[in-house]
Amino acid sequence: MCPLNIKICSKEELTSKIHDPQLKQHEHLFNGEGTTTAENGARNFDLNVTPEVIANNIEEIRSVSSTGLKVVRYSLTGIVDGFNNGQFQKEFVNILETRKFPLDLSEIKANPTKAVNFFELRNKLPTIELQDEFDEVMDLFAHSREKVLEMSTLDAARAKWEYDFEVLKDKTLPQSIGAYLHDWLVRLVPLIEKEIKEYNFARKNIESFERSYSKLCKFSKFDHDRYREKLQYGPFLTLLKPEKLATIVLLESLKCCATSDIHKGASVGTLVSNIGKYIEMEVRSERVLKNDIDKSNHFNKIKQTAEYRKFLRSSKAAKIIEEANRELVGGGKETESLHWDSTSRCKLGACLLSLVLQVAKVDVTAVDPKTGEKKQALAPAFFHTYELVNSGKVGVVKLNHRFAEKLGKERLNQGLQTQYLPMICQPKPWTTHDDGGYLLKESMVMRTKHSIEQKAYVKAAAMQKRLDKVFSGLNSLGNTSWAVNKDVLNVIIKVWNTGEEFLEIPPIVDELVLPPGPPKGASGAERWKHRLDCQSKTNEFSKYRSMRCDLNYRLEIARGLVGERLFFPHSVDYRGRAYPIPPNFNHLGNDVCRSLLVFWKGKKLGVDGLRWLKIHICNLFGKDKIPLSEREAFVNENIDRILESVEDPLNSTKKMMWLEADKPWQFLAASIELSKALKLEDPTEYISHQPVHQDGTCNGLQHYAALGGDTVGAQQVNLIPADRPSDVYSHVAKSVKEYVEKDCAEGREEAILVKDIITRKLVKQTVMTSVYGVTYVGARAQISKRLKDIDYDETEIARVSKYLTDLVFKSIKQAFKGAHEIQDWFAFAAKMISKSVRLDPDQNVDVNFLSSVIWTTPLGLPVVQPYREIKSKAVTTSVQNIMITDPYEIKKVDARKQASGFPPNFVHSLDATHMLMSVNECASRGLMFASVHDSYWTHACDVTTMSAILREQFVALHTKNLVARLKREFEVRYKDLLMEINVTANDPAYVAVQKAKEQMTAKFGRKITMKDEILAEFERRRLLSSGDPFKIDQGKQMVTTISVLEDMNYSVDFKTLNTGSSHGPRMLVPFQLPDIPERGEFDVNVVKESTYFFS
């Protein structure tokens, strides 16, 4: 995140700022001559004015009026800025002409500042070779243009506030918000100065009083406490000038309130923390600049070089550089002595926020309900209130709704991250954990949330060059080039602009109109009905606005990027699953988003490709459970309806086929592609850009079946070759039906009640989530919900849902016996790990302070489960008491989540590994590849090759015994841990341990605790591993509760442990795991021959 570098400047200064050499930083981005985009740094971004859209011959999108949308549009102007006021086009045209490209470039020459549709231009070239050469020409400029785009996206997120601030110095500017900001700033600065003065006074008087040990204080207790409080946050107020503090708090308050739902307000906790955080960042950034700007700049430049990165990989170098960095950032003594902890940040933020609440006033008008007169007043712009959230009180700061209207009426999307647009050049390749992706913006290869452990593991693995295969997979995914599907975009825009509801596009609802309230004395039922009506209308209104805003952002981005070559830099989540970094527009989105993307590079369909395109269309229609030949035949039989859809997709007189599809927009996109191919004399000659998908059949269960060697399960998830695709859900439904019929014959009441309602849909969700460790209670809730959906007799739901859940679980267990045993083993192992105790005398030993489950994927990626207990603490501030959680505080692991999360997370890490292995292989064979977890995309003509690769890699992955490998890893990783287990009182091991405890008690002279046991064992191990024969001997002589178990060659009887002996005395034993379940007879090699494994 960028620190704010803001200072108050006059109008003249503002003008001169535009010509400031520092702001001309973009100049070096182009090698060519001419003007630059230096103005970017202070472009007139005005909240009151919606920036113009890019002129690119695409119909304008009827936009929702929101700040978020303005930010999107502002960001996208970077695309046009990237043309460098026409310089780029001129050079581009020059090169194309010099290289004698057979293209008509007159239009570009005539309008050099207009957006160029590179995609169409490129596709006009007759050969693939020429198209590739065209790409090379684009590459000459791509990096420079990307840098400008990234500059503008960064600015859009930040500069709009800076700009507002800069103009607020001048009230005469037509900036209603800016004028208010100016006024608030003027009022705020003296209040901050007063606070600082009071702090200085408190420091002088209170501290000297406390040092003097005098019992007489000249202040009352109230004043003493007040001044004492000021001493806590006061020092931080002195680190920046009051003007800068005022600016940060004003902008952050406004931003936080405006970007959260106006109705709901911003949580005070979040707001004050953010204010504190921004001030801290600003202090740090000032410090860096003050220390030595040149040194810092030089150092930063060195940091960008490849040599530096290589050097950085050695751990020694990393240490030196980290220390240097710390010194550089830590800077002066003042910062060193101040600890920026979360409590200080909150108190500082709250102090400044309370001042803002006092000074920020706006003019409002309203009608007096009694007299009907129009009234005008100066009212607070923000107000502090409380809301009930999940029965708890949350303090919030809300905007005055009349002032909020000036900012835009609808919900603003805080998650909107316009600084992360798709890239227009190849992403920077990942070389280490924090270097790759965007050119200017720092990205981490793994999204770790607040897991410090995970960050450390990934960094260590990257340093040891163990992540190279992961990096290469991500780089290949990032290098897949995309273009916006203009044909589909045009149809969507047409529908969008009507403002009517259409498929998943929500309608425009401008105003919230609520029904009139019931008359006085109305019955409770009437009042209740009115209340429900109002609530449902309000929620629907809010839902539609929010959905329309979200889709609007996506469409606006798509529109702005028409004709551009796009790349999605990828990173992984903590399990290794790859995700594109740009959040708003990518191929992982919904049906609309997916339909808007095609591959930049086209490939000739060929006979095979044409067949796969048809199969793809059939899959999108929803018929993906029939043999491939039937899918192709389905498209051939319905070709007239498909072409009719393409011809006039929005024809209202007929029910078009595409509207009946499961994924209508993608169906339309693929149909358009097919129709274009069919227009050719030889459709197989058509150059296709359409991604064709191959989806796994319940991919999690595929991995489980392979792990467990389950033949029946493998058959149901298409790991075994068959003439027709199997459907695991139908299989389970059939199995449940069989059980029910048997029970009916025996006259079981529940069976008779449900015999006619067993369908695939009833069991689907439970089967699907069984991979993810759905609990019995969860599964029963799913089935109950399904029963409610089909209007089943409510009085019987409780009874029959229990019966059905039992049967569904029984059927899954029957089909996936091995997998089920493995799932149980995973959960048990995770439970053992998370409930183990570390031998660590440095920390306050607590049996509940336990280890996370950590494992390494076959590609070398370390996975650390982040589940730890949330620990909050209350901070008293001037606004209210705030509960905060400090992400960097050491917290206990959440043993329950660690255990329940491990089986699905492990399987996710396997599917991620399979995907990365496949992408590496596809890239080496020159295939274009994209993935949405278990859905793999490539060109139609390459589907056969990709399919073979997917199977090869799956076999390669599962040929090794992954569970045995995992067990070995756990045993090595956790060998020093101790587990606490329940035993029976007459267990010989327990008797021996008790004896050892008695000896220790006698030695210690008191009853020993578990901590004593742990420390004694720690000491014994330390002595044994010391290398000093004398100490080793001492260690051998020591008797601990663990050494007696070792002497007995004790091993845990997991059978008893598993069968519920949870009562009885507890005892510490060395970490051990039960044997892994035996693998079934399924031979994974047959997957290579399975047509429907992915199809």
Next chain:
Amino acid sequence: MNLKETYKDADQKLNVVNLCNPVSSLTFAIQDHLKPKNHLIVPNSRSAFNIWEKLKDTDPVCSDFTLSKYYSASVNNNFLNLPIADGYVDPQAQPDKKVNDTLLVLGNFRGTGNQVLFRKLLYFNTLGVCFFAFGNVKMLGWMYCKDVCKYIAPIGDAKRRNNTILGEIYSDIKVIAYEEPEKKVERYFQNLPGATKLTGYRLSKRLAPPNEAICLVEFQSNQNKYDMDYPEVVHFIVKKLYMLKSSPVAHCLAWLGPGAQEYFASKLPQELLNKHNNDLTIEEILHITQLYMDWPFKPDLNVELYADHNITVYNMDEER
């Protein structure tokens, strides 16, 4: 309680709905004493259902009970619709009578889960739905002494908060009988009009653990107690004013909207502004509501009353 007097023709028209009661003397006493026309037992769990089912088969008194298939946790605004449709109960609306003699609700409101149910019923009463749609319905229930304090807390007491106020506006809540209460809540039971202290007497062990004193509470719905033009707004005002316990009124008023503090300061007497929220009388709250409705610059009421107020609280160092 004069129940015989109140429910004169109980065997002809009284319907007793018994919510999640364990097998207790009250259930049997009411059945025995009033001999109601219908007595619907609404168990709170499957196991309770099984117990009652067994009792019905073995105990002749219980054979008159009707066992509900719906559990008390599923009590909602139209809870009685299905039992009425099934013919298990047939209460009549009696908005003008002091006590509805066709419906009596018995309940067990001991413990956290059952307290949630009681608050839900209190809320239903404010809206006049569920059992209270029939008007002036009486409810008798067991409660822990420590829990009942919040419904009977007098003016000025720290426990006098929104539940007390909403209870007071729409009903009359009184303690009928109580065991020796814990020291810290003793004061709430001193001088309670009409309440009987059960000295030296310990209610069934089934009803409460040894250290928990329990009491029998009468909740008499009385929706027309106050004449209100904007009941929904009254709820909103009460909710806001009692967000924090024992806070100065002037401070609490600030939470009603931007500039509310200044507005009310100009409209309300200083004496009232200086009070704490737990000192407010119902009349004063209704007056504040009226002033709020007259305020031109009040926030958008539609949003305040009906929008879903779930707020996302972000972690302070959330990564972008």
